[in-house]
Amino acid sequence: MDPLDALEAVIRERRGADPSTSYVAKLSARGRAKIAQKLGEEAVETVIAAIADDREELTKEAADLVFHLLVLLADAGLSLADVRAELARREGVSGIAEKASRPA
């Protein structure tokens, strides 16, 4: 199984766990605004690592960012499948536009 799909499944399961033993449950219990705030903080930390050209830190912050995005998506009842479908739709749209702009 893809590691992101596996993490998404764990997050869905842990949302209902005991907040004293689960970070996902604890954060989810604090509500959508708090989850979104954490995502924003991780995004800022990712930007700082990128600007500092610190590849090791950027990798870690990117992992934190993706993890918190998955927690937010789960809270909103959305999934990676929804994001993949949107990306595929855009790829389809741009693919059609690219073909249309090519000379016959």
Ligand SMILES: N=c1c2ncn([C@@H]3O[C@H](COP(=O)(O)OP(=O)(O)OP(=O)(O)O)[C@@H](O)[C@H]3O)c2ncn1[C@@H]1O[C@H](COP(=O)(O)O)[C@@H](O)[C@H]1O
């Ligand atoms: N991948 C992660 C993961 N990445 C980051 N984090 C947590 O995200 C938090 C971010 O750090 P911060 O210092 O910003 O946050 P904090 O101080 O804990 O919280 P605040 O009080 O500041 O809001 C840390 O507590 C990290 O442990 C994660 N917590 C859990 N997972 C995975 O999620 C799954 C479920 O975890 P549990 O819900 O804990 O069982 C497991 O597979 C875990 O490996």
